[in-house]
Amino acid sequence: MERRVNRQWRLASYPEGLPRESTFRYEEGPVPEPAEGQVLIRSLYLSVDPYQRGRMSSRRSYAKPMEIGDVIVGGVVGQVMRSRHPGYREGQFVVGLLGWQDYALSDGEGLRRVDLEPGLLPGALGVLGMPGLTAYFGLLEVGRPKPGETVVVSGAAGAVGLVVGQIAKIKGCRAVGLSGTDEKAALLREMGFDAAINYKSAADIREALAQACPRGVDVYFDNVGGPITDAALTLINLKARIIICGQISQYNATRPPRGPRQFHLILAARARLQGILVSDWEDRYEEGLAALAGWIREGRLRYRETVAEGFENAPVAFLGLFHGHNVGKMLVKVADPAV
Ligand SMILES: NC(=O)c1ccc[n+]([C@@H]2O[C@H](COP(=O)([O-])OP(=O)(O)OC[C@H]3O[C@@H](n4cnc5c(N)ncnc54)[C@H](OP(=O)(O)O)[C@@H]3O)[C@@H](O)[C@H]2O)c1
Structure with a gap:
């Protein structure tokens, strides 16, 4: 059923440290x-993503902060309800940066049509969306893994x-x-990872990694930064490739992170360390999506989603990212598609 109001989550304040529910303000509009x-x-589905934390801060970054x-800036899978645009018709599914709200207008800029059956729509925010593409291009273009190497x-x-591991x-x-968690480590093994470490319960992360990587580390795909990255860098091989994709362990830091400065290891290994931004491959998204979809069809790529129910739960779902409450892609279901 169509709603008569447009529910919205807006930024109430810039958080210091970990955001809270009071970081967000609920409003209704026409x-x-x-x-x-x-x-x-x-x-239909709102995406909650770690990068949104970066937009809630006036710190220098690759994107303009929210005012x-x-x-709240965010990816959305939605359905066209009315179209006065020649490229879209009513009922079509689309994905775009439409924000945490029930309804948004678009002139088509940055909007992509989604050709998935309704039950698979969340995938357009996950494995067949921005995160999947990040894994695909980051690992293959920057990591350039070769058979037999350790990633x-x-x-x-x-x-x-x-997606990276698979x-x-x-x-x-x-x-x-x-x-x-142990459950997540078990899932990784089930999904074909050769070894999985629960970094919270490991007595010594470096030791656990060293055991899991008897031939050292050729490619390190970094989503978190901090002590895990410090440990991984001590194990890199000659000509290793290090992909700095995300640093979630640092996103709520209130002062610049300190830690072992391991750059002599990069020097000794003549390693390459590169930051990535998925949108740098925007002109190749179709290629990435086709490859990911092909692997899913062949049963070689599996995925998980953690779906929070209800628009009101978007802030809590977002905060859960910083506590590891998600397995696979975290998103929020806000409505069923109209038939
Ligand atoms: N560069 C790009 O273009 C790009 C694009 C997409 C995402 N990213 C980045 O990639 C990373 C992963 O994004 P995602 O969307 O796939 O998120 P995600 O991994 O689905 O969710 C965040 C996960 O981070 C882990 N985590 C939270 N705090 C941590 C800490 N202090 N230390 C270690 N792990 C922690 C939690 O899992 P555990 O239970 O394992 O702790 C949590 O489930 C993020 O850093 C994100 O900013 C970058």
């Missing part, structure tokens, strides 16, 4: 009317990490993952 050239989209009062991924049971296996590598 459902907007599309002008000529626009479409009205109803949100206080802005609708280590942190945040391994999350949206990006699960692509590493598809490419004939040894895949080693770090995650925060």
